[in-house]
Amino acid sequence: MWETHIIMNNKSKTTIHDIANKLGITASTVSRALNNHPRISENTKKLVIDAAKEINYKPNQIAVALRNGRSKLIGITVPTVNRNFFSSVVRGIEAYANDRDYKVIISQSYDDYEKEKETINALLDARVDGIMVSIGKQTKDLSLFQSVINRGIPLVFFDRVNHELPVSQVVINDRKAAYLITKHLLQQGYRNIAHFTSATKINIYAERLQGYLEALTEYGIEINPELILESNMQLEDGRKSVQQLLDKGMGFDAIFSSSDYGIVGAMQVLRKYNVKIPQEVGLAGFGNEPFTEFTSPALTTVDQVSIPMGEEAAKMFFDLMEKDPYQKNPKKIVLEPKIIIRESTLR
Amino acid sequence: MWETHIIMNNKSKTTIHDIANKLGITASTVSRALNNHPRISENTKKLVIDAAKEINYKPNQIAVALRNGRSKLIGITVPTVNRNFFSSVVRGIEAYANDRDYKVIISQSYDDYEKEKETINALLDARVDGIMVSIGKQTKDLSLFQSVINRGIPLVFFDRVNHELPVSQVVINDRKAAYLITKHLLQQGYRNIAHFTSATKINIYAERLQGYLEALTEYGIEINPELILESNMQLEDGRKSVQQLLDKGMGFDAIFSSSDYGIVGAMQVLRKYNVKIPQEVGLAGFGNEPFTEFTSPALTTVDQVSIPMGEEAAKMFFDLMEKDPYQKNPKKIVLEPKIIIRESTLR
DNA sequence: GATTTGTGCGCAATCGATTGCATATAAGGA
DNA sequence: TCCTTATATGCAATCGATTGCGCACAAATC
Known part of the structure; x- marks a missing residue:
């Protein structure tokens, strides 16, 4: 069972160009057809969609991200992921984000401020569309967070927040x-x-x-x-x-x-x-x-109420992204804890 | 404190072209300088690096990913993230990956096979460089995993594994x-x-x-x-x-x-x-x-030994990526549990 | 002095998808 | 019939970074 296998290299590189070639049209048309552009005839749309299925085409999200400037990634930073509260919040966030075709990158700050800065910068480098943080115990300098906001990147604090900065946040009472x-x-x-x-x-x-x-x-x-x-x-x-x-x-x-x-x-x-x-x-x-x-x-x-907190935080991210990325009107959601x-x- | 702020739009779009313009050279040279290419003079390297710092240049990882075909993302699928064992494994994976400049995307299968397929396909769409899975309780059909391997994408199973498929794995005894x-x-x-x-x-x-x-x-x-x-x-x-x-x-x-x-x-x-x-x-x-x-x-x-298990799984991913992405020689690591x-x- | 070797950098294509601006054909109006 | 207006698609630039190839110019070799 563990012996060597003969495996072919089908590193699935099907692109819109493959579909275009197959149908004798251009990539532009294929792209428009797949995005249901009104100026493409129903006929070619069908042809394109069928061809896409046939060669098992999947859009390269990296290329889409580069072109559109949106990665569909959300970055989360928590002190540690293996603490019930945090992992439950992450669960809530992931569930909500996943339903909206967003993916979630997690990183841990270990309650260390330097590490927290590093991870947030790393998330920015990865071009996440937004960041959700439960700040570490040491966090004092908030300029990094301010600069995230200044760049128009939706930022949401949850649970451990800081009131000196006008950042949208989800907390419990x-x-x-x-x-x-x-x-x-x-x-x-x-x-x-x-x-x-x-x-x-x-x-x-x-x-x-x-x-x-x-x-x-x-x-x-x-x-x-x-x-x-x-x-x-x-x-x-x-x-x-x-x-x-x-x-x-x-x-x-x-x-x-x-x-x-x-x-x-x-x-x-x-x-x-x-x-x-x-x-x-x-x-x-x-x-x-x-x-x-x-x-x-x-x-x-x-x-x-950690899972609802994660869901609310995620919801807040989408709201910010659509309506107020620069947080001119930061919102604060206070959830009722359960005794x-x-x-x-x-x- | 919560009133409206005047915020400037510095959506930090500094690219190598900005550096190039600033210095009157081309983007190629800037790229090579930043990557320490031997054919670039020490002098211009210094100029470029200084300029990059000055305008706070950060490479766009999305563009890098598209060009290089490597996203530096690892996908993880677990039944649920808010279970101590799984979140601890994730912690181990994240720690190891983070040290190597890789980021970790998590997704949950809820022990549902359909959901598991969905999330793995979503990870593939996101062009992760590898996938690590603890399979769900329902998982029977393994063709999806086989196809991941066939595409040369490093796949690692941990804890809950399946022996019918020659996949590298980390388990305990x-x-x-x-x-x-x-x-x-x-x-x-x-x-x-x-x-x-x-x-x-x-x-x-x-x-x-x-x-x-x-x-x-x-x-x-x-x-x-x-x-x-x-x-x-x-x-x-x-x-x-x-x-x-x-x-x-x-x-x-x-x-x-x-x-x-x-x-x-x-x-x-x-x-x-x-x-x-x-x-x-x-x-x-x-x-x-x-x-x-x-x-x-x-x-x-x-x-x-969940955290070590995560670290081993991550280590295995890097090994596979470098040496054996098609898993012609799948490895199995058996960790000693602690009574x-x-x-x-x-x- | 002519030729080879080396150094430093630019040009342009590429990764895959999107999109503004043509263009070509068909359909409709005067 | 000629001209306008849709309709359907192509061309080419773009997102930001990387890289093979080529071209200067300088240094080294005979």
Whole structure:
């Protein structure tokens, strides 16, 4: 089965010229016929279409792209593609774009600003028709994005955005989600709610912190800054943060983490100390990572409606391309997140 | 901040002709200078390179692609991109390709054969230089893949492959992984080990079943066909399968599932019945989905080395492109999976 | 000094498709 | 019959970069 095969070279080079030769007409006519140009007779149209089928003609999209100045490619840059949230957004984008005959190029920034610049430049070199980005944690200098806009290339931010730049964007209502989650904790009778957050210069984390504070204030609960811990909110950070709270002897009866990873880390440590969840401590995360469903108890969290977010972002790209490539009127779509209440906060 | 901006149209159209005009030479010379052609004087090379920098020239990759017949694009088709395994493979591919100045187009087949054909044809239309596929569950007709090979377009299968076609491929040693997991269960003293499998016409599942059987045989344990359950192995299937075993009163003290989802489903049901894991029943999955680390007890599983798999697949693509695009000598790389022993099988 | 060799660069075709501007033929109008 | 107006198609430029061939001019060889 694995032996050498005799294989012919039919590197399928059929072009409109082949069709033209076959029919004794010119490539112009073939091109027009295939594009259903009104000035071509029905008769030759039929002839051309039949001939195209017969020799299995497929237009060379590269040539089309060069001539038309449109590559029908969309570039995506995300920190990493193998994170459930990002891959789900990509899924949404791909699905929407695919239906419209657009293809999607992905590239990863690894949350590194230099790498992010590189990949975006690479996408521009590839002549993508538009770019969709979830910016990295380090991103500060926005001139690159400004120049993308100045060149009339549709640019869409999603999830992680920057408000200093008038760029069309799709986000979820982070503040409201955090508010609702915190309120839920309060309704469940938790009163000393800690919060895990990340660098709050990143908009989404600032927003979530805000929602948390709002809910507490609404319930007349005094804010305790020592209960607000900043970290990268990965697994290990969650462990450390909760350990810190325990070591300090901080009285807390719930934790709301801006990341699911952080909360799982906390859960692991608490279980070691035989803390009962949710009876003694309630735990809520953010992101609806698949694993939150399978921990025990299952974790309360926020679903970021990632696939719809991808679809909206893609839709926005097409809108921009057609109507406002220079983003004179950037749009902002705010999706409603879904609060997922599970056992970890139900006592 | 969101008001209208005055934005100039610098749709950056700098071409080699602009450089040529600026310097009073021809585009040919500019092209050669930029490509470091030996017949161009060092002096003009310097002039050209400086001028290129000055006007911020970037080669139009579309034009380059048309002229050279190489798009520097790699197409990937996976069933769905938002599954940890696939997105991790994509991550590996992207990382490797990116280092070599190649870009990656992704498309999803949704495990639907028609869709799979469509996306592969779309990738061919986009003139990708190569295609990497993890075939869908339905895929039967392989003529499309054969024709890709016949056209001299490097094709690489990964994970889900088909052995009827001599295509270069990267897989893991599924049989061995299953064998080792089963052996581990046996070593832990489990004797009545059930197995969840999927349609065994899909190679990977057949292999895993085989490894399971081998280990049992090695330990002189009689195979009980009633302990081998076939399903789609999603969460719900896992629940049903284990319920089925319970209803039938089958005596089993361990389950090895070919999918992590299946085993989590089983775990949920068993917990409802207050079955002690791992004391009464040991549980092992396959795939090392992120959630397996966070269940309690944490699940024993098999890591499919997805990122390395992506890198190997990408490496294979470049090899094929350079040396054997028509795959007269298809290669097969078998990666060693990593057995991840966790609490769910340690009693 | 005549001839060969080498250096540096331009001309024009090419990749495949699209499109503005003719042109040729047929059909319609005066 | 002559002229206008459609209708159907061809010609050639274009998108931006690459490359075989050729042509100057200079340097080297005899």
